[in-house]
Amino acid sequence: MPLEIKPSQALKLWRQVHLDLVRDHDADLSARQTAILLTVYLELPPHTVRGLAKQLGVTKPVITRALDTLGKLGLLTRKRDEADRRNVVIQRTVAGALAVERLADLVTEHAREIGGS
Amino acid sequence: MPLEIKPSQALKLWRQVHLDLVRDHDADLSARQTAILLTVYLELPPHTVRGLAKQLGVTKPVITRALDTLGKLGLLTRKRDEADRRNVVIQRTVAGALAVERLADLVTEHAREIGGS
DNA sequence: CGATAATGATACGGGTCCGTAACGATCGGG
DNA sequence: CCCGATCGTTACGGACCCGTATCATTATCG
Numbered sequence: 001m002p003l004e005i006k007p008s009q010a011l012k013l014w015r016q017v018h019l020d021l022v023r024d025h026d027a028d029l030s031a032r033q034t035a036i037l038l039t040v041y042l043e044l045p046p047h048t049v050r051g052l053a054k055q056l057g058v059t060k061p062v063i064t065r066a067l068d069t070l071g072k073l074g075l076l077t078r079k080r081d082e083a084d085r086r087n088v089v090i091q092r093t094v095a096g097a098l099a100v101e102r103l104a105d106l107v108t109e110h111a112r113e114i115g116g117s
Numbered sequence: 118m119p120l121e122i123k124p125s126q127a128l129k130l131w132r133q134v135h136l137d138l139v140r141d142h143d144a145d146l147s148a149r150q151t152a153i154l155l156t157v158y159l160e161l162p163p164h165t166v167r168g169l170a171k172q173l174g175v176t177k178p179v180i181t182r183a184l185d186t187l188g189k190l191g192l193l194t195r196k197r198d199e200a201d202r203r204n205v206v207i208q209r210t211v212a213g214a215l216a217v218e219r220l221a222d223l224v225t226e227h228a229r230e231i232g233g234s
Numbered sequence: 235c236g237a238t239a240a241t242g243a244t245a246c247g248g249g250t251c252c253g254t255a256a257c258g259a260t261c262g263g264g
Numbered sequence: 265c266c267c268g269a270t271c272g273t274t275a276c277g278g279a280c281c282c283g284t285a286t287c288a289t290t291a292t293c294g
Contacts, residue, residue: 003126003228010224011217013120015155022152023174030147030251035139038132049272057140064273065251078272086260086271100128107127111120147281166242175283181243182281195242203241203290 009114016110027099032056033066037075040090041100046081047090075099126231133227144216149173150183154192157207158217163198164207192216 005013021027029037035056040047049063056063067090070076075096081087122130138144146154152173157164166180173180184207187193192213198204 007221104124
């Protein structure tokens with residue numbers, strides 16, 4: 001049973017959520033940062049720099065920089081993989097989980113407001 | 118009849134669409150640019166710099182710069198208001214309408230893939 | 235008229251991000 | 265062992281965006 005949503009509803013939803021994100025001056029994440037954050041919190045670990053780079057179709061430095069920023073915001077942490085010390089494992093944080101949850105509520109809330117057919 | 122969407126579905130949807138946006142290297146709009154674009158295409162004209170700044174809760178230069186970028190991308194145009202030449206009216210373009218439509222399809226498509234309860 | 239207000243654009247200093255290229259650290263096979 | 269391959273990070277030059285303050289242009293109203 002697919003999730004039914006019409007193009008016009010999709011646009012309204014997208015706009016309302018983006019308006020909220022813009023107005024909330026704290027969390028102005030770029031599309032890349034958002035994609036990384038959600039991937040880490042929705043997909044099964046472990047997450048590595050190279051894996052994220054491949055999934056997003058970007059280069060490794062892009063991931064490194066995004067992790068710097070997300071780490072500075074406390075939404076994610078890095079840990080050296082002791083089994084293979086070349087690897088870095090990206091881990092979730094409490095603050096990150098809260099931020100993701102807040103985003104989910106934001107989308108859900110606006111979806112409800114928009115109303116179905 | 119509200120648009121039913123669960124938090125977990127909202128997150129999946131948000132992630133999938135952002136993944137597509139990131140992978141599509143052409144259209145990497147910031148949250149602000151996206152909010153502006155959708156506001157112009159969803160709300161009734163006329164749209165002014167001042168009005169958009171107020172709606173988004175940002176300063177006027179932010180809007181001016183975003184319009185510069187969106188204009189360079191061909192998604193929007195500016196026109197002097199002949200009635201009150203202090204004002205600038207933001208107008209839609211064919212390319213902009215196509216981009217918005219593409220975004221709508223992207224969201225709708227991923228919503229269908231995700232599936233309901 | 236002239237003074238004031240309003241609008242959008244610009245200048246500036248600072249910050250972030252980009253892509254390419256190089257780097258140090260680490261692992262693994264011969 | 266050692267040499268190549270792999271991993272994540274850093275260096276660099278350039279582009280973009282930010283917020284504040286200021287600007288030129290235009291309208292309004294006494």
